Amino acid sequence: MHRRRFLGGTIGLGLAAVGAAGTAFTVLGGGGGKASAATGTLPVPDLLEGTASDGTTTFTLEARTGTSEVVSGVTSSTMGYNQAFLGPTMKWTSGDTVLLNITNSLGADTTVHFHGAHVPAASDGGPQLAFADGTTWAPTFEVKDEAKTLWYHPHALGTTAEQAVHGLAGMIIVEDDTDTSAALPGDYGVDDIPVILQCLASDTAGDIKYDLTGYLGNGLVYPVLCNGANVDDTTLTFAATKTRNRFRLLNASPSDIITVQRSDGGTMTQIASDQGYLAEPAEVTTVRLVAGARAEVVMDLTDDVTLQAVITTGWVRGGSGTYDFLTVTAGGSDTPDDLPGTLRTIDRYDTSDFTARTITLGQSGTTMLIDGKAGTSMSAMEMISTTLGSKEIWTVKNGTQLEHSFHLHDVPFQLISVNGDDPSGVQLGWYDTYEVVGGGSIEIAMEFTDFADDTYMYMLHCHLLQHEDEGMMASLMVTEG
Template sequence: MKTVKKVQIPKKSLINTNPKNRLKKAVFLVAGSLAIFVVLITVLAFIFAETQRPRFVNRDLLIQNKLLIPPLLEPRVIGQEKVFVLSAEPGETVFRDGKPTNTTGYNGAYLGPTLRAHKGDNVRILLTNNLSQPITTHWHGMHLPAIMDGGPHQEIAPGETWEPRWTIVDEAATRWYHPHLLHRTGEQVYSGLAGIFIIDDDNSDSLKLPKEYGVDDLPLIVQDREFSRDGQFVYELERKDALGHTGMLGNVILVNGTYAPFVDVPAKQIRLRVLNASNARRYNFGFEDGRTFYQIATDGGLLPSPVARTRMMLAPGERAEIIIDLSGETRPLTLISDAVHEENKVLRFVRTILRAERDENQVFKILELRPQPTVEVTETLPKLLNSVERLPAASAVRTRRFTLDPGSRSINGRRMDHQYVNEVIHPGDVEIWEIINLSGVYHPIHIHAVQFQILDRSGSPPADYELGWKDTVLIPNGQTVRLIMRFPEHSDANSPYMYHCHILEHEDIGMMGQFLVTDENISNKKLYLEPADRGPESDPSHTP
């Protein structure tokens, strides 16, 4: 009998030796793991946002110092001009704990007097620099010739006097003035060089609003500072966290240079002209009891109508005027800054992990209002405040795009160069500027020479409280904001205006550009100012 041999057929290997299949499997595993990780982070971020509690930084602050009111500077009338005399001076100021702090100011040791003029006035400033270093002084928000603007090109050497003059063409508003020296703006403002400039006009004169300066119409210059143990200001240009340059943030609040301030006010309607004069901090203003107040003005003037609010965000450089009715009140009322939060909850969570919250999730007491009995009768707040002409997008002759770059050191990939002119604009033109924030952090953008209107924020129309004229606008992370503006008729082919981030340290390290308004037919491609117009040498890659 034949023996049948069984042939063993080898089994197919269970191990996949095809490199392409192995790669696909690896990619699938990695993608799946990443998706699970993203979902987990997102879930944790939303839970964190719901449970995070803000930190009340100065909860135990004892309010005990009477608010200082910057004095009104009376001008000399010489011919057809109102002449204001200012001097930048060194000094010492005691803010707290009896320790003197080295400071600077205009006409005094810290901050400056309030200047006040009327639309149509011809004004001249006699500004003497009594400091040991150069300064400039910028008239923030003013329509005026570029040579009078007080930007980096109008440097005032120690011992010199600068005499800008112009005609006030702006409508009633709260403006301000401060240094703008290249690479030194943040340090000089931080040391105390700043003041308010109020403009009145026929419309504001006719409105029944609180108008008695220092009584029911109060300027509030709000700043944050950090102090050393010996009572000196701590200032760092290059302070950083995981997301880049933070700007200078302090943990002590000053109002008009007053620590822990209170102010006695008549128990009636009170007008607060609020200026965020901090270098980098945003404030989310409101009252501790959550009551309603009315915003009546933005940077550039009165709103069309009062807007009821309970919280009001102001970024560095922004101003707003509000009305609070204290009729019949007897108890003190505390103005606070409530917590600020990143809108993107995932980024908010990541920032917390990275210890890069900056000014977020913090609450501060700002000022205590103490109502006093009065026989004055509170007027009804006017329903109509102003007529604001809306500029239609179709009237723009050009749209310019500006990208705020990661690292907070440049705009459109270029850092500030004292000689390079980034843009050239024809006098009187209406333009749209589209500002795209890809930096990962917030930036307040200020444009010299103009007041603009907000067309939209990432396609959404502006809120009622943003329907007025502005010169500084907060651009949150990831947002695109379109602005429309009409440029002045002043033509000057040699003197530029600036546009920049108003976090002053960002400005100083390069987040600034300049533009000419001129009717000369020139191109801005590789356009440089003539040597005679140059200031201190500046390389775009230079780090001070």
């Protein structure tokens, strides 16, 4: 089923378009490649092979331009890592040291942010770390994260939306040696499947839109992509060879909310939120992902299952709707063991002695604010200072009637309350990105561990990328104290 409800006018300054386009692609040489037409088979991003030497694994990436079919049958100018659109998947191992040699061939400044990773501020890829065309950035760090699904994307001031919607995004899988990880599917592309969902906006000539002027244009279309393949008119297929399959879900859209569900109304077993495993498996019928969020689900399949993406507009205008994006055909003959009843231990914070802060998301016309300041330059944005070892509870208040997706760099957080209600179910997991509805609020708690720096800062911002570019971003300085 492919349904779309087009919204004829502006919903509200700062609300989002739905849909995203794309296709499977074949990279030709040089600065990119031309995407092939979408096929019915789910394209699985290549696994980027690292080179191990002297205790360090090196990954090589190039941010480049190219062409792809974002709107079916139409060539669009795009960007990608090592290819024309999107990028390969990286696998990091907890405890290893990694080095990333990232070359900028875009013709403009860029950064690469490792979304959700607990890394030093000097390696975080925020706007302070922008690097020019023709240069290579080479951060190195120890992987301190446990098993989880992360992703990487640009984060330069004022150009994040433009570069990300044109294709600069890729998945990171962190592996560890826990019993839980050993008990779960982990064969990449076989029973461990990346699912990168995007909702974009384009004119019929293939010009991808990324800012207010573009989204207010006439004659726009709103394609939906799964791993770069346009699913507007095609339901992709994945032929399962195992009974139990793990799906890593990423909402890489610039602004829209995506809810993943089964077309038959059946359940999925959610095993992870943004920041890794839940305390125990949770039977769910839907997984709601705001822009930038991730989740992991497993399904034991004896019959074919079709996954749907229910898209809710979150920025200016567009098409909300329901899309059958992936049919998984059952083909496994094995009988998997029961899932572990406990996936990890999550000790809930006692926040009675935590330092309290209030963060206010605001708006002045088309300018977006945090605590009354527009983060359109490093000097103008609000700067929050804390110290290594500090434990804090933040009340994030949405002073607008717009949808926001609040993202914190550096450390994971626990939800303490959501719009005044206690968290429950999967909300008891760890997060780095969470929805703040218009007029609503969330309370989050975190502890600042491992990394301090007197020069480089982390960021906190709305992950509706247009809102970030319009100023809804502040800096976070963690010092020794």
